[in-house]
Amino acid sequence: MSDETRPRRSIRIVTLYDDVMNVYADRGNVIALRARAAEHGVDAEVTPVSLGDPLPAETDLVLIGGGQDREQRRIAEDLAAHGPRLRGWADEGVAMLAICGGYQLFGQFYRDASGAELPGAGVFDVTTVAPGPGWPRCIGDMVVTSTLPGVGEVAGFENHGGRTYLGPTAQPFAMVDYGYGNNGDDGTEGARRDEAIGTYLHGSLLPKNPALLDHLIAAALRHREGPDSAPLASIPAPYAERAHATAVKVAKRRSRRVSRTS
Ligand code: GLN
Numbered sequence: 001m002s003d004e005t006r007p008r009r010s011i012r013i014v015t016l017y018d019d020v021m022n023v024y025a026d027r028g029n030v031i032a033l034r035a036r037a038a039e040h041g042v043d044a045e046v047t048p049v050s051l052g053d054p055l056p057a058e059t060d061l062v063l064i065g066g067g068q069d070r071e072q073r074r075i076a077e078d079l080a081a082h083g084p085r086l087r088g089w090a091d092e093g094v095a096m097l098a099i100c101g102g103y104q105l106f107g108q109f110y111r112d113a114s115g116a117e118l119p120g121a122g123v124f125d126v127t128t129v130a131p132g133p134g135w136p137r138c139i140g141d142m143v144v145t146s147t148l149p150g151v152g153e154v155a156g157f158e159n160h161g162g163r164t165y166l167g168p169t170a171q172p173f174a175m176v177d178y179g180y181g182n183n184g185d186d187g188t189e190g191a192r193r194d195e196a197i198g199t200y201l202h203g204s205l206l207p208k209n210p211a212l213l214d215h216l217i218a219a220a221l222r223h224r225e226g227p228d229s230a231p232l233a234s235i236p237a238p239y240a241e242r243a244h245a246t247a248v249k250v251a252k253r254r255s256r257r258v259s260r261t262s
Pocket of ligand 1: 023065066067068069072099100101102104130159160161162163
């Protein structure tokens, strides 16, 4: 079957509150997904969902970016109300990428710097608490090693006051090599369950981490097409690889190294 006659593959993407939660240009993640999907011959249909909007009946990939406490207070109740549907989507293998403030609100709750406890969507078994005034924020370039097969080293930038702790059923998205990660203490970064990923890595993250970008596209295709979904072809990403190498070099020069015994 020639390329022209082969039916185009497609994925459906929901972006949550990207008019509010877009600190550090996290909207770059959906731009990277559209572009890379097209390189793979996959059409991406994007549905923005913001305050007061209903979720669509189905999707294959959910994105939410980061935001300061003020923005998080604006969306927390609306997002928490979507919690049962989002948890159901995660259970059925919808791919998800939640960044920083969005990651915090995909957990059980986020107690912000003012002490207000914001309800989470409960996708991840994590809790986040912003320590009192005077505590340093976790700011800087980060390099982590993902626990996801085939993803490996991931680089980005973090800026958060909240410290996140994994609950008994949570798995880390990665282990920190340079930077702070979830809490600057236990060496974990982010969380994952099924095909959902939460992480503190801004950047934007996906334009400079092609292995993670392809991982998310493949997961969205598996949800859309079923377990027999054809694997993605290996397509070079020279610019993304150069951006990745630069981000890693900067982090290794500027950020604290986390030594791991195991
Ligand atoms: N407001 C949250 C914190 O300070 C998240 C910040 C962000 O999304 N960059 O921890």
